[in-house]
Amino acid sequence: MSRDELSDLLEEQQSLHAELKARGGKLDITRGKPSPRQLDLSRELLSITVPVHAADGQDVRNYGGAKGLPEIRAIFADLLGVDVDHILAADNSSLSIMHDLLSYAMLHRIHGATEPWGRQEIKFIAPVPGYDRHFAICEHLGIEMVPVEMGEHGPDMDEVEALAADPSVKGMWVVPMYANPDGVIYDEETARRLVSMPAAPDFRIWWDNAYALHHLTDAQPRPLPILQMAQQAGHPDRVFEFASTSKITFAGDGVAFLASSTGNLDWYLSHAGIRSIGPDKVNQLRHATYLKDAEGVRALMRRHRELLAPKFAIVEKILGNRLGGTGVARWTHPSGGYFVTLDVLDGTASRVVALAKEAGIALTPAGASHPLHRDPHDRTIRLAPSFPSEGELAAAMDGVATCVLVAAAEKLLG
Amino acid sequence: MSRDELSDLLEEQQSLHAELKARGGKLDITRGKPSPRQLDLSRELLSITVPVHAADGQDVRNYGGAKGLPEIRAIFADLLGVDVDHILAADNSSLSIMHDLLSYAMLHRIHGATEPWGRQEIKFIAPVPGYDRHFAICEHLGIEMVPVEMGEHGPDMDEVEALAADPSVKGMWVVPMYANPDGVIYDEETARRLVSMPAAPDFRIWWDNAYALHHLTDAQPRPLPILQMAQQAGHPDRVFEFASTSKITFAGDGVAFLASSTGNLDWYLSHAGIRSIGPDKVNQLRHATYLKDAEGVRALMRRHRELLAPKFAIVEKILGNRLGGTGVARWTHPSGGYFVTLDVLDGTASRVVALAKEAGIALTPAGASHPLHRDPHDRTIRLAPSFPSEGELAAAMDGVATCVLVAAAEKLLG
Ligand SMILES: Cc1ncc(COP(=O)(O)O)c(C=O)c1O
Ligand SMILES: Cc1ncc(COP(=O)(O)O)c(C=O)c1O
Numbered sequence: 001m002s003r004d005e006l007s008d009l010l011e012e013q014q015s016l017h018a019e020l021k022a023r024g025g026k027l028d029i030t031r032g033k034p035s036p037r038q039l040d041l042s043r044e045l046l047s048i049t050v051p052v053h054a055a056d057g058q059d060v061r062n063y064g065g066a067k068g069l070p071e072i073r074a075i076f077a078d079l080l081g082v083d084v085d086h087i088l089a090a091d092n093s094s095l096s097i098m099h100d101l102l103s104y105a106m107l108h109r110i111h112g113a114t115e116p117w118g119r120q121e122i123k124f125i126a127p128v129p130g131y132d133r134h135f136a137i138c139e140h141l142g143i144e145m146v147p148v149e150m151g152e153h154g155p156d157m158d159e160v161e162a163l164a165a166d167p168s169v170k171g172m173w174v175v176p177m178y179a180n181p182d183g184v185i186y187d188e189e190t191a192r193r194l195v196s197m198p199a200a201p202d203f204r205i206w207w208d209n210a211y212a213l214h215h216l217t218d219a220q221p222r223p224l225p226i227l228q229m230a231q232q233a234g235h236p237d238r239v240f241e242f243a244s245t246s247k248i249t250f251a252g253d254g255v256a257f258l259a260s261s262t263g264n265l266d267w268y269l270s271h272a273g274i275r276s277i278g279p280d281k282v283n284q285l286r287h288a289t290y291l292k293d294a295e296g297v298r299a300l301m302r303r304h305r306e307l308l309a310p311k312f313a314i315v316e317k318i319l320g321n322r323l324g325g326t327g328v329a330r331w332t333h334p335s336g337g338y339f340v341t342l343d344v345l346d347g348t349a350s351r352v353v354a355l356a357k358e359a360g361i362a363l364t365p366a367g368a369s370h371p372l373h374r375d376p377h378d379r380t381i382r383l384a385p386s387f388p389s390e391g392e393l394a395a396a397m398d399g400v401a402t403c404v405l406v407a408a409a410e411k412l413l414g
Numbered sequence: 415m416s417r418d419e420l421s422d423l424l425e426e427q428q429s430l431h432a433e434l435k436a437r438g439g440k441l442d443i444t445r446g447k448p449s450p451r452q453l454d455l456s457r458e459l460l461s462i463t464v465p466v467h468a469a470d471g472q473d474v475r476n477y478g479g480a481k482g483l484p485e486i487r488a489i490f491a492d493l494l495g496v497d498v499d500h501i502l503a504a505d506n507s508s509l510s511i512m513h514d515l516l517s518y519a520m521l522h523r524i525h526g527a528t529e530p531w532g533r534q535e536i537k538f539i540a541p542v543p544g545y546d547r548h549f550a551i552c553e554h555l556g557i558e559m560v561p562v563e564m565g566e567h568g569p570d571m572d573e574v575e576a577l578a579a580d581p582s583v584k585g586m587w588v589v590p591m592y593a594n595p596d597g598v599i600y601d602e603e604t605a606r607r608l609v610s611m612p613a614a615p616d617f618r619i620w621w622d623n624a625y626a627l628h629h630l631t632d633a634q635p636r637p638l639p640i641l642q643m644a645q646q647a648g649h650p651d652r653v654f655e656f657a658s659t660s661k662i663t664f665a666g667d668g669v670a671f672l673a674s675s676t677g678n679l680d681w682y683l684s685h686a687g688i689r690s691i692g693p694d695k696v697n698q699l700r701h702a703t704y705l706k707d708a709e710g711v712r713a714l715m716r717r718h719r720e721l722l723a724p725k726f727a728i729v730e731k732i733l734g735n736r737l738g739g740t741g742v743a744r745w746t747h748p749s750g751g752y753f754v755t756l757d758v759l760d761g762t763a764s765r766v767v768a769l770a771k772e773a774g775i776a777l778t779p780a781g782a783s784h785p786l787h788r789d790p791h792d793r794t795i796r797l798a799p800s801f802p803s804e805g806e807l808a809a810a811m812d813g814v815a816t817c818v819l820v821a822a823a824e825k826l827l828g
Contacts, residue, residue, distance in 0.1 A: 093690035276507035
């Protein structure tokens with residue numbers, strides 16, 4: 001494009017932007033929250049009758065049972081492909097288990113460690129872009145994060161292996177399926193290198209399988225048997241695996257899971273058992289009663305897909321129509337999960353977010369997907385299509401496209 | 415008693431003990447768990463329909479709302495006598511809030527602190543006897559506990575004031591009503607001294623009102639307005655107050671509360687908000703719908719009393735009949751709560767617990783009510799009458815009395 005053509009484009013897009021501002025709408029595509037229609041799928045959970053006794057005879061209304069109820073653990077053991085002895089069921093948030101593991105490791109000695117992590121300068125490997133709340137935990141605890149760029153099947157593994165060789169590197173964040181925010185699926189080769197690579201004896205991977213069942217297409221890969229792979233690689237304690245019902249039933253009101261080696265689970269329970277007398281077993285039995293079995297969960301996920309897939313199609317279509325071939329934007333085409341990552345012209349992501357805000361469209365802040373909110377290229381924007389209605393989403397995406405073009409033209413014109 | 419009389423007594427009680435052993439019964443009065451009949455009082459909670467929206471319009475099935483639902487907070491604000499702005503509703507365990515506050519203070523700077531507690535040698539004041547799980551948190555975190563003997567209306571306050579003057583003393587455990595395990599009710603004078611005494615700027619009281627509503631008689635004191643008292647004394651941040659529905663509805667499956675100054679609540683939320691996206695609002699609304707209002711809770715507590723008071727009467731009667739006037743035992747006559755503290759002849763508590771075990775009666779280990787399980791007099795035993803049926807309880811108490819007499823006679827005979 002010549003400068004003149006660019007100026008024309010800028011003018012045209014600016015007037016579209018001015019219209020949006022004038023219209024004074026309010027749209028929000030910041031957080032990956034399920035929509036009310038998705039939540040309605042599990043309406044039965046709000047009134048289902050919970051039995052007094054679990055299958056093993058224990059009264060779920062009373063104290064006890066630190067590891068959680070066998071029936072809900074069995075369902076997720078099946079879904080994740082882990083042994084039921086290697087999974088425990090906790091309360092309503094997997095994020096809180098991730099946090100607690102890290103805070104226990106800071107205060108106490110995780111096995112393999114010579115002293116609590118809080119008494120050392122430690123580092124975490126942070127594939128970027130990644131989940132802002134993972135990074136926030138490290139930031140909050142003063143743990144340095146080393147970003148590694150994501151590729152098509154996971155992060156650059158040569159770089160990861162080189163970092164892990166440093167004994168002060170103690171952990172790594174991984175969202176192995178339909179990663180937040182770029183939708184990447186870790187392949188078997190990447191996983192094998194992760195569990196095999198030499199690392200400190202107290203090095204752990206936070207393998208957050210938050211979206212393991214959240215398919216958007218017919219290609220529905222099974223979660224990798226990461227615990228077995230770690231065991232076979234001679235590092236049985238390397239992986240903490242997480243999942244929850246937050247994006248299956250209700251967000252933040254369900255059951256969360258930790259799967260790991262017996263040694264790791266016992267270590268977790270030795271601390272969690274000091275923190276509280278036990279998890280909410282009534283809610284665990286409520287979920288087991290409602291979900292029934294692994295196939296019950298899969299059937300529910302197909303209904304989520306029916307509601308979510310059209311929204312991802314809208315994003316794809318509008319970005320394609322408005323930005324395709326312009327060379328100023330590139331975006332992911334996820335086959336699962338909750339997000340689309342939009343990469344705009346380098347140095348314009350913050351400007352796009354600011355322009356969108358003026359136009360009444362709330363976007364996740366630029367930099368949110370990077371440690372300490374620092375996107376070195378100022379280019380990555382996370383889009384969350386799940387919550388708004390299809391109409392709102394279409395309007396928002398159209399507005400975002402306008403902002404991307406305005407910011408790009410401004411930049412190119414200098 | 416002469417040596418001969420003592421020998422006769424020992425022989426007689428030993429044969430009763432032998433009978434118990436021969437009978438091979440199994441009784442458990444270790445933990446303060448509600449009985450199945452108490453849990454049945456709230457059977458409705460297992461099937462009640464939860465509305466989708468809270469009174470303020472938010473969808474309880476989705477993420478958000480760190481402070482908890484206004485409707486459930488309002489009920490407990492009313493019951494505890496605190497302002498609704500000064501109370502937050504969390505998940506299913508108040509113990510976990512107590513733990514998290516302490517662990518946040520270890521890792522971060524609680525306000526008033528110059529550095530995280532984890533980087534200092536700090537101490538807690540521990541009135542004894544006290545709640546074993548409080549002490550376990552300190553023990554687990556390597557925090558030294560300084561025991562102070564309980565009197566009739568709280569601990570020896572001269573001693574507490576002297577300890578609090580030490581700047582390394584940062585905290586204190588208090589169960590202000592119907593204390594676990596001795597049933598003591600802190601009086602207003604004790605409370606006033608606690609909130610007024612000079613102490614480190616980061617000194618906090620863990621005011622655990624777990625039994626504030628758990629009356630066994632018609633004398634039903636209102637919880638002390640401890641937050642207001644602290645405010646008036648010029649120490650608005652001194653107190654963290656706790657409560658939960660664990661012994662109101664279901665144990666470990668309900669809603670827990672933290673009441674404190676705005677500064678303290680904000681500090682808590684600044685960490686809890688990193689740990690998870692928010693509490694289980696569905697369960698909060700379930701509880702608010704079921705309990706309705708403060709009077710709803712009080713009515714429910716009257717029904718608990720109907721089930722519990724006869725059990726405490728059984729303990730009183732059997733201990734009185736079997737041990738009254740012997741001079742080898744003394745016990746509390748609580749007007750609320752879940753426990754009776756039995757003090758036996760100095761140096762015999764462990765022996766009583768061991769004898770009871772032989773007779774098939776599980777008692778809380780001797781020393782459990784003291785920091786690091788060290789009862790310097792080996793005299794205090796905690797009895798928990800709530801869980802067993804009346805028949806089981808009577809049998810257990812009779813057996814305990816036998817063991818107390820055997821151990822005392824053995825000891826006195828040298
Ligand atoms: C990757 C990832 N992990 C964890 C969570 C939160 O899970 P939970 O609700 O179980 O705490 C989210 C929510 O957005 C997420 O995207
Ligand atoms: C004094 C005291 N605080 C707290 C608790 C536990 O409360 P929650 O179930 O809310 O964690 C108990 C339970 O026995 C208790 O006795």
